Every structure is written in C-alpha cells, then in structure tokens.
Amino acid sequence: MEFSAKEIASILQGEIEGNEQVKVSNFSKIENGKPGTLTFLANLKYTHYIYNTQASIALVNNDFVPEKTLPSTLTLIRVPNAYSALASLMEWVEKGKSRKKGIESPVYISLSANLTPEAVYIGAFAYIGENVKLGENVAIYPHTYIGDNVTVGDDTVIYAGAKIYAGCQIGKRCIIHAGAVIGADGFGFAKEGSNYRKIPQLGNVRIEDDVEIGANTTIDRSVMDSTIIRRGVKLDNLIQVAHNVEIGEDTVIAAQTGIAGSTTVGKNCTLGGQVGLGGHIKIGDNVGIGAKSAVISNIESGRNIMGILAIDLKNFFRSSIIFKKLPEMDRTLRELQKKSGVEN
Numbered sequence: 001m002e003f004s005a006k007e008i009a010s011i012l013q014g015e016i017e018g019n020e021q022v023k024v025s026n027f028s029k030i031e032n033g034k035p036g037t038l039t040f041l042a043n044l045k046y047t048h049y050i051y052n053t054q055a056s057i058a059l060v061n062n063d064f065v066p067e068k069t070l071p072s073t074l075t076l077i078r079v080p081n082a083y084s085a086l087a088s089l090m091e092w093v094e095k096g097k098s099r100k101k102g103i104e105s106p107v108y109i110s111l112s113a114n115l116t117p118e119a120v121y122i123g124a125f126a127y128i129g130e131n132v133k134l135g136e137n138v139a140i141y142p143h144t145y146i147g148d149n150v151t152v153g154d155d156t157v158i159y160a161g162a163k164i165y166a167g168c169q170i171g172k173r174c175i176i177h178a179g180a181v182i183g184a185d186g187f188g189f190a191k192e193g194s195n196y197r198k199i200p201q202l203g204n205v206r207i208e209d210d211v212e213i214g215a216n217t218t219i220d221r222s223v224m225d226s227t228i229i230r231r232g233v234k235l236d237n238l239i240q241v242a243h244n245v246e247i248g249e250d251t252v253i254a255a256q257t258g259i260a261g262s263t264t265v266g267k268n269c270t271l272g273g274q275v276g277l278g279g280h281i282k283i284g285d286n287v288g289i290g291a292k293s294a295v296i297s298n299i300e301s302g303r304n305i306m307g308i309l310a311i312d313l314k315n316f317f318r319s320s321i322i323f324k325k326l327p328e329m330d331r332t333l334r335e336l337q338k339k340s341g342v343e344n
Contacts (some may be wrong), residue, residue, distance in 0.1 A: 001025065001096060005075045007056050008038070010084045011092055014059070018075030027090070028203075030055065035073070044084035048113075059085050067305050100139060110148075123160070135172065147183070153209065165221060171209035177237070179216040186220040186227075186243025186261060199223060201243060208232075214239065214255070230267075248285065266301060269290070 006020040028037035030046050033055030038338060040059040041050050051068045057075050059082040070076070080084040100121040103109070107126045115134035122128065123142035132146050132335045135154035140146065145163045153172035158164070162176050165183030176182065188199035203222030207229045213219070214237035218228060221243060228246040229235075236255040241247070245259050248267035257271050260279035265271075269283060272291030277283065289295060290306025299305060322329075 005077060008057065008089065009077050012059075012077065012079050012089060014077040014079040014085065015062075016075065016077055020283045022075050024056050027086075028055055030058070033058075038089075040082045040086045040309075042081075042086075059089075073332065095330055099137065104142070129166065130238070141178075159215075165205075167204040168221070169204065169206045169226075171211065173210050173229070174207060174213040177213060177215040177217075180213050183221045184218060186223060188223055188243060188261075190207070203227065203243070206227070208249075211235075217241075220245075220261075242279070254291070272306075 001043070002021045002023050002025045004021055005016055005018070007179055008014070009016045009020070024036055024038045025038045026113070028034050028039050029048040030039040030053050032043055033039045033053035035054055035056055037055050038056040038057040039053060041047060041064065042061070051070060051073065053074065056073065057077060059077050059079055061082050062078045062080055064078070074264055101118070102124045103117055104124040106124060106137040107122050107128070109122070109128040110130040110132065112130045113128050113132040113134070115132070116136070119136045120134050121139040123140060125138050125142050126144045126146070127148050128140070129148035129150065131149045133151040134140070135152060135156065137155045138152050139157045141158065143161045143162040144158050146152070147164055147166035147168070149167045150164050150170070152158070152170045153174065156174040158176045159178040161178050162180045163182070164170065168183040170176070170182070183205045185201040188201060189196035190199055201221050201223055203224045204226055205219050205221050206226040208231040210232045211229050212234045214228030214235055216237055217235050217239040219229065219241040221227060223243055225244070227241065227243055230247060231247040232250040233247050234252045236253060238255045239253055240258040242259055242261040244262040245264070247265045248269065250267060251269040252264055253271040254273040256273055257275045259265065259277045262280045263277050263283070265277070265283045266285035266287060268285055269287045269289070271289045272293070274292045275289050276294045277280070278296040281295065284299055284303070286302050287299050288304040292308050293306050295305070
C-alpha cells in the first residue's frame with residue numbers, strides 16, 4: 001500500500017512541512033531510514049538521526065524545533081504525540097489488510113459449536129470443542145485448541161498453537177499470540193505428610209475486551225470463580241499468571257514476570273521484565289515496578305518501586321527494615337559529622 005504525506009496527515013490530523021505529494025510504502029527506524037519509507041522521532045536521544053535520515057516522511061511532535069538543516073528530501077508531519085500517531089497509523093494500515101476467512105481442512109469442529117462459517121477463519125488442524133461460541137470476525141490459526149464451553153468475542157485473533165482450556169471466556173478484539181496457554185490448572189497442592197495432594201482447579205479464566213497476550217504466556221484457571229484479566233491489559237511474552245489473580249484495566253507487564261496466586265494488580269500499572277509478585281498481596285492503581293523487582297507485600301497506589309536482594313530469610317527481614325531507614329540514617333550521619341568537624 002502506498003500513501004502520500006497529504007493522505008497520512010489527513011488520517012492523523014497532522015500539519016505538513018514539505019512536499020505533501022511525497023509517497024511512502026513502508027516504515028523504517030529513524031537511524032535506518034530509507035527513501036520511500038515513513039519514520040518518526042519521539043525520543044530526544046534519537047534527534048541527531050533526523051538530520052541525516054534518508055526516510056521520505058518523519059512524524060515529529062508539534063514542539064520539535066530543528067537545530068540544523070533537515071534533508072531536502074524529508075517531509076515532516078507534526079502531531080501532538082509522534083509515538084501515539086505512529087501507533088494509530090500502523091493500526092490503520094493493519095486494518096486495511098485483508099483478513100483470512102473460511103474454514104481450512106482438516107479441522108475438528110464439534111456439531112454443538114456456535115459459529116458462522118462465513119464470518120470466521122479457522123486454520124488447518126485446529127480443534128473446536130463442544131458448545132464453543134465464536135463471535136464475528138474471529139480468527140483461529142492452525143494447530144489451535146479451543147476447549148469445551150469456551151466463548152470468544154468478536155474480532156479476536158488467536159494465533160497458531162495457542163491452547164484455550166474448557167470454560168474460559170475471551171472478550172472482543174483480543175489478540176492471543178502463538179503458544180499461549182489460557183486456563184491450565186493452577187499450582188494448587190495440599191501437603192499431607194511428605195506428599196502433596198492435588199487440589200482440583202474448578203474455576204476458569206475470564207479475559208475482558210481489548211487484551212493482548214504474548215507468545216508462550218500462561219494464565220492459570222482459578223481454584224473457584226475466575227482468574228481475571230481486565231479490559232485493555234497488555235501482557236508480554238513468557239509471563240506466568242497464577243490462579244485467582246486479577247489484573248486491572250490498562251496495566252502493562254513485560255516479559256518473564258511471574259505473579260503468584262490470589263494476587264491483585266490494580267489499574268494502569270507498569271511492571272518491568274522479570275518482576276516477581278508474591279501470593280495473596282494487593283498492588284494498588286498506577287504503580288510502577290522496575291525490572292527484576294521482588295514484591296512480597298502490599299503496595300499502595302501511585303508508588304514507584306524497584307529492587308531485589310536474596311539472602312538468608314531472617315537476615316533479609318532484618319535488613320529490609322534497615323534498608324528503608326538508610327536515607328534517614330545517612331542524613332543523621334552527615335549531620336553528626338558536620339557537628340564534629342569530620343569531613344566525609
């Protein structure tokens with residue numbers, strides 16, 4: 001597909017500086033810009049690349065002021081937020097692509113499944129269980145397993161090899177990437193002497209609208225009731241969500257994070273890579289947790305936290321109390337040194 005700067009500016013409600021008739025057919029990073037492509041500048045540390053880029057069009061923020069002469073072949077489109085505008089444009093291009101339709105062969109579709117063959121895509125070797133309900137424009141890619149009594153909302157895409165266990169509910173406009181497993185048993189065992197007795201996991205997983213789940217991410221079914229992923233949540237690849245967890249609206253979580261059972265994560269939170277959340281704790285709304293952090297207690301809304309230290313358990317609890325007091329202890333030490341005339 002090919003678009004002119006004028007067409008792109010119309011889509012994004014942007015302001016053109018340069019040749020409005022210049023056309024692009026692809027995207028490129030600003031450091032590797034090529035003629036006939038569109039790039040963007042959102043992060044200031046990449047500003048120096050714009051003065052040499054060979055891209056034909058660049059999305060920039062409205063407040064961008066060039067400090068040098070820009071390439072004569074470059075047309076700017078000014079928008080309030082270049083990164084958000086790029087996402088909107090890519091989404092618009094993606095929607096323009098034709099989606100697959102129809103049912104390939106061989107597949108297994110239960111006679112009790114509720115779907116409209118002309119309104120869905122089901123790839124080869126997929127399995128659709130009993131009483132499954134598929135909405136309009138649902139796409140099920142090859143080698144996907146959809147268990148009994150699963151519901152999938154309109155415009156949801158489930159990529160190759162994903163597994164949706166029985167009874168789970170998937171909302172509208174969700175994206176579930178390859179290898180994801182939704183609804184496997186939670187890790188529930190009762191210790192009897194030296195052995196462990198399995199606790200049946202009788203609940204399900206409920207995923208609300210506009211959720212994206214990365215490749216090989218796993219979300220366990222609950223012991224009872226539901227493990228819940230709220231509207232707009234974005235989960236990266238290789239994340240483990242345990243039974244009876246609830247993740248609040250518009251929270252984003254990076255790869256290799258693990259969330260233990262019965263923990264609640266609030267709305268609009270951001271969790272970095274390899275974060276570990278202990279079980280039965282509550283993370284408030286608008287919380288930021290840095291990469292590799294380990295959290296074992298409740299976190300109040302609005303806080304930003306980071307850190308981990310693995311030592312002997314008793315020493316850890318003693319040290320954690322001292323660690324929180326270090327800034328205050330440092331101030332006290334400096335004041336005592338100042339009073340005594342001792343230099344740092």
